[in-house]
Amino acid sequence: xxxxxxxxxxxxxxxxxxxxxxxxxxxxxxxxxxxxxxxxxxxxxxxxxxxxxxxxxxxxxxxxxxxxxxxxxxxxxxxxxxxxxxxxxxxxxxxxxxxxxxxxxxxxxxxxxxxxxxxxxxxxxxxxxxxxxxxxxxxxxxxxxxxxxxxxxxxxxxxxxxxxxxxxxxxxxxxxxxxxxxxxxxxxxxxxxxxxxxxxxxxxxxxxxxxxxxxxxxxxxxxxxxxxxxxxxxxxxxxxxxxxxxxxxxxxxxxxxxxxxxxxxxxxxxxxxxxxxxxxxxxxxxxxxxxxxxxx
Amino acid sequence: xxxxxxxxxxxxxxxxxxxxxxxxxxxxxxxxxxxxxxxxxxxxxxxxxxxxxxxxxxxxxxxxxxxxxxxxxxxxxxxxxxxxxxxxxxxxxxxxxxxxxxxxxxxxxxxxxxxxxxxxxxxxxxxxxxxxxxxxxxxxxxxxxxxxxxxxxxxxxxxxxxxxxxxxxxxxxxxxxxxxxxxxxxxxxxxxxxxxxxxxxxxxxxxxxxxxxxxxxxxxxxxxxxxxxxxxxxxxxxxxxxxxxxxxxxxxxxxxxxxxxxxxxxxxxxxxxxxxxxxxxxxxxxxxxxxxxxxxxxxxxxxxxxx
Numbered sequence: 001x002x003x004x005x006x007x008x009x010x011x012x013x014x015x016x017x018x019x020x021x022x023x024x025x026x027x028x029x030x031x032x033x034x035x036x037x038x039x040x041x042x043x044x045x046x047x048x049x050x051x052x053x054x055x056x057x058x059x060x061x062x063x064x065x066x067x068x069x070x071x072x073x074x075x076x077x078x079x080x081x082x083x084x085x086x087x088x089x090x091x092x093x094x095x096x097x098x099x100x101x102x103x104x105x106x107x108x109x110x111x112x113x114x115x116x117x118x119x120x121x122x123x124x125x126x127x128x129x130x131x132x133x134x135x136x137x138x139x140x141x142x143x144x145x146x147x148x149x150x151x152x153x154x155x156x157x158x159x160x161x162x163x164x165x166x167x168x169x170x171x172x173x174x175x176x177x178x179x180x181x182x183x184x185x186x187x188x189x190x191x192x193x194x195x196x197x198x199x200x201x202x203x204x205x206x207x208x209x210x211x212x213x214x215x216x217x218x219x220x221x222x223x224x225x226x227x228x229x230x231x232x233x234x235x236x237x238x239x240x241x242x243x244x245x246x247x248x249x250x251x252x253x254x255x256x257x258x259x260x261x262x263x264x265x266x267x268x269x270x271x272x273x274x275x276x277x278x279x280x281x282x283x284x285x286x287x288x289x290x291x292x293x294x295x296x
Numbered sequence: 297x298x299x300x301x302x303x304x305x306x307x308x309x310x311x312x313x314x315x316x317x318x319x320x321x322x323x324x325x326x327x328x329x330x331x332x333x334x335x336x337x338x339x340x341x342x343x344x345x346x347x348x349x350x351x352x353x354x355x356x357x358x359x360x361x362x363x364x365x366x367x368x369x370x371x372x373x374x375x376x377x378x379x380x381x382x383x384x385x386x387x388x389x390x391x392x393x394x395x396x397x398x399x400x401x402x403x404x405x406x407x408x409x410x411x412x413x414x415x416x417x418x419x420x421x422x423x424x425x426x427x428x429x430x431x432x433x434x435x436x437x438x439x440x441x442x443x444x445x446x447x448x449x450x451x452x453x454x455x456x457x458x459x460x461x462x463x464x465x466x467x468x469x470x471x472x473x474x475x476x477x478x479x480x481x482x483x484x485x486x487x488x489x490x491x492x493x494x495x496x497x498x499x500x501x502x503x504x505x506x507x508x509x510x511x512x513x514x515x516x517x518x519x520x521x522x523x524x525x526x527x528x529x530x531x532x533x534x535x536x537x538x539x540x541x542x543x544x545x546x547x548x549x550x551x552x553x554x555x556x557x558x559x560x561x562x563x564x565x566x567x568x569x570x571x572x573x574x575x576x577x578x579x580x581x582x583x584x585x586x587x588x589x590x591x592x593x594x595x596x597x598x599x600x601x602x603x
Contacts, residue, residue, distance in 0.1 A: 038406070108327055134332045140534050144342065232534060232535065250420075251538075254426060
């Protein structure tokens with residue numbers, strides 16, 4: 001069809017062509033409705049975020065009595081109070097949880113996917129079906145037994161009680177991403193290495209691992225977002241203040257500081273800032289991961 | 297001495313290398329078994345019991361299941377879950393498709409719009425819930441003055457009234473997940489080859505006709521995928537309801553997942569809570585099987601038609 005288009009464009013005299021050119025030009029110009037609706041949605045997205053950031057810098061008097069859209073009575077006191085409340089510790093906990101669960105998910109997911117794609121053992125097929133099954137399993141479904149399982153394993157009220165379940169629910173997505181990636185490596189490459197006498201381990205290290213780096217980035221960023229934002233597991237599987245992670249802290253601040261809304265919002269800003277930074281530097285991976293993981 | 301230490305280590309290493317292929321799936325298998333499969337089986341067993349977490353377990357047969365299906369409280373919790381699912385399905389699909397097709401267009405400024413449009417995807421439900429609950433506050437929030445200017449004078453307590461609370465939280469669910477659906481549709485639209493549109497334009501098709509006869513039919517797999525994901529996701533939807541209303545006012549926003557949480561961890565009815573959990577899992581798995589069938593994971597099939 002492309003060939004036909006070229007022929008028409010060269011044929012300058014024909015009226016058919018003039019109409020086509022005109023239509024194309026018209027479609028190149030932006031329709032005002034498109035601009036207005038695009039801007040309207042921009043406002044819908046930005047309005048609550050504008051409210052969040054500006055209110056987090058307000059003093060109590062300004063919050064209670066001034067126009068919520070126009071910043072006034074700005075202060076850093078809310079942030080100071082949040083930091084005084086031990087926010088650094090909670091942030092550190094969240095970083096530890098995210099880092100550990102990224103490692104767990106990448107290692108176990110990549111290893112299992114390699115086994116699935118290369119069919120190194122029968123177990124691999126079992127893992128594939130388990131992972132696919134767990135893809136649609138809501139986390140709340142297993143949270144009651146997890147409460148007892150983590151107690152039996154001696155993990156209850158430790159960061160591991162958050163890390164391991166949140167990683168488990170990331171494994172299916174990781175398997176999905178890694179399998180898609182590994183499948184695209186030509187089988188000839190694997191066969192060539194095998195013919196040269198390379199052991200499975202060597203093939204994995206020298207071929208599969210380097211080829212999977214972009215997929216590892218996608219899974220790592222995906223798991224970072226998931227583990228950073230999970231509220232359910234810390235809510236139910238941890239208890240003591242020392243093991244709190246950020247979503248739980250935010251949730252509890254709402255109860256404690258119910259009158260100090262700017263303070264709570266300052267905690268929200270501080271908790272979300274690291275991921276907004278990740279979004280700024282790794283937007284492509286976030287989108288790849290979220291689409292591949294179907295957003296769970 | 298050195299040799300004596302070195303030798304067995306080398307042997308161990310060679311055994312590990314030899315059985316590497318067998319060991320590979322093990323970590324994932326252990327995780328999935330310990331933290332998903334075993335708990336699911338335990339939940340299935342507990343769903344036939346009445347247990348407060350301590351003391352003996354009483355076996356009650358299908359009483360919990362009968363209760364889940366016939367008890368008015370759980371029926372209305374189911375209805376709320378269904379309402380939230382259906383409303384968010386309609387809104388997220390419509391807005392996601394519209395915005396996704398819009399962003400996939402060739403104009404440059406839309407790339408910059410996309411940066412902002414997708415921002416809510418990295419915010420946690422907890423953060424979003426806290427922000428919106430305060431944003432909607434009738435006295436100090438930012439929404440009330442705008443509604444007032446639009447002519448809605450009695451600043452409505454959106455989250456404080458049993459009539460509106462469920463819809464208010466559902467609206468926030470949509471705000472949170474429309475970006476994700478937009479991304480799905482944007483990706484789907486970008487995969488449709490431009491040659492198809494060129495051919496249609498040469499045949500004299502209007503932009504609207506292109507949308508109706510090329511874009512929407514070609515995106516049908518995206519519609520299916522997005523629909524199933526929204527439905528599965530809304531089954532377990534929990535965080536926003538907990539943070540924004542905690543089920544209230546009264547129980548007017550108590551969806552099934554929240555009812556599970558209340559029964560399990562406030563009133564210690566672990567049997568009844570497990571029943572809800574297994575029920576949600578069964579529906580989720582059924583929809584998940586449909587997802588795998590329809591999207592064809594494990595096969596490599598082109599989803600493009602007419603090429």
